[in-house]
Amino acid sequence: MITLLCSSVALGVYTPAVLLREELSGYYEADLEVLERLYPPETRLKLTENKKVFSKRFEVAKLGHRMIRDITPNLDPQLVTRLLGKWAEENRRVFMVFSGFWMPILEEYAKSYRKDVHVELIHMDAVISPSWKLYSNNIRNDLFTVNDVWLFDGAAGRVNYTISMGHAAPKDYKERDNRLVIHGGGWGMGTYKETAAELNHSLDLNIVIHELTDDQAYGAGHRYYMVKPGWSPWMKNEENEYTLPPFGEVIHQRFNEDTGVKHSFYQLICNSKAIISKPGGGTLLDSLESFTPVIFLEPLGEHEACNAELWERLGFGIRYEHWMSMGCPLEILEACSENLRSYKTQVLNYGRCFHETAANIGSARPGFL
Numbered sequence: 001m002i003t004l005l006c007s008s009v010a011l012g013v014y015t016p017a018v019l020l021r022e023e024l025s026g027y028y029e030a031d032l033e034v035l036e037r038l039y040p041p042e043t044r045l046k047l048t049e050n051k052k053v054f055s056k057r058f059e060v061a062k063l064g065h066r067m068i069r070d071i072t073p074n075l076d077p078q079l080v081t082r083l084l085g086k087w088a089e090e091n092r093r094v095f096m097v098f099s100g101f102w103m104p105i106l107e108e109y110a111k112s113y114r115k116d117v118h119v120e121l122i123h124m125d126a127v128i129s130p131s132w133k134l135y136s137n138n139i140r141n142d143l144f145t146v147n148d149v150w151l152f153d154g155a156a157g158r159v160n161y162t163i164s165m166g167h168a169a170p171k172d173y174k175e176r177d178n179r180l181v182i183h184g185g186g187w188g189m190g191t192y193k194e195t196a197a198e199l200n201h202s203l204d205l206n207i208v209i210h211e212l213t214d215d216q217a218y219g220a221g222h223r224y225y226m227v228k229p230g231w232s233p234w235m236k237n238e239e240n241e242y243t244l245p246p247f248g249e250v251i252h253q254r255f256n257e258d259t260g261v262k263h264s265f266y267q268l269i270c271n272s273k274a275i276i277s278k279p280g281g282g283t284l285l286d287s288l289e290s291f292t293p294v295i296f297l298e299p300l301g302e303h304e305a306c307n308a309e310l311w312e313r314l315g316f317g318i319r320y321e322h323w324m325s326m327g328c329p330l331e332i333l334e335a336c337s338e339n340l341r342s343y344k345t346q347v348l349n350y351g352r353c354f355h356e357t358a359a360n361i362g363s364a365r366p367g368f369l
Contacts, residue, residue: 002028003092005106007035007099007131008233009047011186011245012282013124016163017098018244019263023164023351028358032242035101036234038075038083044234055188055210058298065301068130072104080105088113094358096120100131103139110143117144120354124281125303126154126310149350152284154306157313159343161350162288165263170270170290173337179223180295181269182276183208186227186245190278191297195320196222199276202328206272208265215253224250225268228257266290274333276320279308288344293317293336315339 002024006017017032024030036044054061087109093116095106110117121139123129128136139146151161180203184192188210196207196218205222209215215224228246237243247265248257258264269275269290276295277283284307287294294317299305311317316336323332 001090001092002030002094002096003087004030004032004096005035005098005102006032007101009036009099009187010280010282011233012280012285013098014186014233014242015244015282016122016124016285017096018242019165020096020163020351021242022166024354027355033083034234034242035071035099038079038105040076043074048232051187055184058190061187061189062300065130068134070104070134071101075105080108084109084113094118094120096122096354098122098124100129100133100135103135107140107143110140115143118147119144120147120149122149122151122350124151124285125307126152126281126284127303127306129281129303130301151350152281152307152310154310157310159288159314159347161353162344162347163285163350165266165289167263167266167270170292173273173291173334176271176273177204179204179206179272180274180276181206181208181272181292184210185278185280185282186233189300192277193218195276195297205276206268209250212250212253212255215250225265226250226255227265229255273330274336279304279311279317281307283307284311287311287316288340288347291337291340291344293333293340295320295323295333314343316343 004017004021006013008014014034021030021032036047039047054064093114095117097103097106097119106117106119123132149161151159153160182192182196182205184190196205199205200219205218207218207222207224209224209226212229225247228248231246233242244263245265246257248255250256261267266286269286269292272292274293274295275283275287277297279294279296279299283294286292294311296308296317296319299308308317308319312319316339318332318336326332
């Protein structure tokens with residue numbers, strides 16, 4: 001059994017975790033845990049309220065990101081104890097961790113239940129992100145074996161791994177709709193709203209909104225999309241599984257879920273000329289897998305600024321201000337797409353690499369999985 005641990009605070013780690021669990025399920029039993037399920041209901045309610053504030057006021061979101069602290073005191077101790085007991089009963093020992101906030105819980109598990117825990121630390125940004133920075137100097141190598149996995153390596157200036165979207169190769173750039181996707185990540189943060197208003201009369205956009213009332217807010221020539229109203233990443237479906245965000249088009253302020261395509265948000269990107277967004281790690285993964293360039297808006301923090309620097313250095317994207325100063329040329333975007341397509345051939349699939357490594361370890365250490 002492999003246990004994947006993520007947070008739903010950012011869909012940029014939640015969605016890759018769901019996708020990786022689906023891929024690994026072809027080889028192993030794989031389970032996903034979302035950190036926010038360990039919060040008491042009132043804390044989750046507060047998180048939802050914060051999301052609305054951060055979406056409306058980016059400066060507050062940036063301040064909050066700089067003030068990140070250990071969230072362990074906010075967890076329900078009974079829920080944590082119950083989870084650790086379940087892991088012990090099921091002999092869980094291999095974990096893939098997408099958020100540093102899980103580390104105190106894993107340390108408690110290793111101290112109290114098992115001495116042979118292996119942890120894959122999966123980094124979704126080009127440099128260490130805030131949740132990992134809290135614990136990076138205190139990870140207990142004496143408690144478990146650790147493997148740091150950097151998908152995007154800012155220090156080396158390269159992309160090491162990708163996580164499969166589970167789709168065939170995206171369509172050729174020239175065959176795509178002459179539209180650009182613009183969004184603010186899972187929480188709708190950043191300057192994307194102002195940017196959509198600025199581009200209102202010059203480009204056709206696929207705009208990801210977060211309120212039904214924002215339909216047509218930036219002009220009638222654009223198309224509007226959103227995640228299903230009321231859905232939350234810590235909600236499970238009827239099969240008791242975490243799922244990809246239900247996504248669809250908004251027409252006349254009505255949400256129309258696209259149920260015919262898996263990961264329809266990614267399919268929208270595959271059919272667009274570029275992504276206009278703040279430079280989150282999830283956006284880099286979308287860009288890499290779909291060969292879609294990124295036009296970068298203002299970053300949330302230092303880690304996102306480094307993401308943009310890496311993508312620019314590799315020729316996969318361009319800063320919004322720079323692109324605007326050049327007259328919004330589509331030729332540059334097509335060149336970035338070709339760079340992505342060419343580079344992708346040398347990027348390793350993380351799930352496949354782990355499977356091969358686990359097979360080798362398993363032959364030497366029976367019971368590894």
